[in-house]
Amino acid sequence: MPLVRVGTSPIDRQGLFAATDIPRGTRIVEYHGEKISKDESARRLAQYNVYIVYFNEQYDLDGETLANTARYINHSCDPNCTVEHTAETIWIVALKHIQAGEELSCNYGFDARDYEKFPCRCGAPICCGYILGREYWGFLPAPSPSAPLSAEEAGASPDT
């Protein structure tokens, strides 16, 4: 029985869902793709290919092929999966116990280049607003002081 199924996602058009309960630490699905040089990778990244992942110092993996089920995993700022590298393979691994029906997610680990082009809709309370590796969140510009207060902030009365 496969551990995952592809389904309609609230984050993006499609997503990857747990077909059964998945214990923490499980290698859920392998990330398949075309092994490409760093030069070719840079060329494809410039065209906003979002399926390229780091493979090793020499190569990246382009998982855009539809045969790569793992390509359907959506980004989340508070993910339940991570990406694990072995010498020859890349796996999506459960960071926590995942219940049947839950959507799987991982942090795509994008760098800060052109981050505005990749807004995030993961819905996590800690969402930083963009598809961005956690290590870059500190570089995001602070919200503009002239920005209107959120309903929550506006409703907070200082003299209660």
Ligand SMILES: [Zn+2]
């Ligand atoms: Zn997010």
